[in-house]
Amino acid sequence: MKVYLLCLGLFCIGLYCILRKRNIIKIILGFIIAEYAVNLFFILAAYRMEGRSPIFAPDAKIVNMVDALPQALVLTAIAIGLANVALLISIALRIYDKYGTFDITKIRELRG
């Protein structure tokens, strides 16, 4: 249970960064930290005491494997997270080209 709370603490650091920081790159960093925390939470929920990784061996009988389903889902989520970050960075670069700053308080007028 304490492990889950630590993981939530990591998520909250990302959330604080998203809510509080003004630099767009810092906001993207907070987004990435929150995403890491969620991935870690899934893997933590899949862990089994004294478990083995879910790979069979031809010559040994492996029992007590960890939960394989969240691992497969997180594998998908990590790749999509990279795509998210690339899209966010390209939008941030476009904003920098247009306004010459990463500071979100300086981006006021919508010059469409």
Next chain:
Amino acid sequence: MMQIYLLLGAMIVVAILAVELKDLLSSIVALGAVGLLLCIAFITLKAPDVAITQLVVEILCLIILIRATLKRDLPFSTTGRWFLNTLIAVIFISVFLLVAAKCLKDLPQFGYPIMRVAGTYLKEGMTKTGAANIVSSIELDYRAYDTLGEATVLFATVIGILAIVRKSGVKKEGEEDSEENE
């Protein structure tokens, strides 16, 4: 068990560093350290496939972020409604933590997951799909539509990035709308 606590503590410390450092490049390097610690945590939690993917994605992410911030660093400004912003952020986070702590009570205890679906996969995956690695047999056989959707999302993202960063077709200053060359 102890390693997981240590890794999580180190991740939290480095994440606070990444958030609070003034220099953007240093923050990004600290974020890379968080990602690599996460990779070690995945290996400790017996998820080698996820750890490999995380390593590759982390390095790609670092390259993209460094490319974005190179020669674009700017000083940190602290003007504005500092107190109000911090108060709103803290209230939001504490409400989130309260709700989350309430929900965490309903989860199964750490280390003893309910494996109703995955138990079937672990029992029958080897004979039905012929893959020794159960994660890849779930990813590419039982839940192949999921992977197809992931590939669709990736291609949609590539199209979106190309549409955002292209130079031609972008309206110049004071020019009329010209949408016909899309």
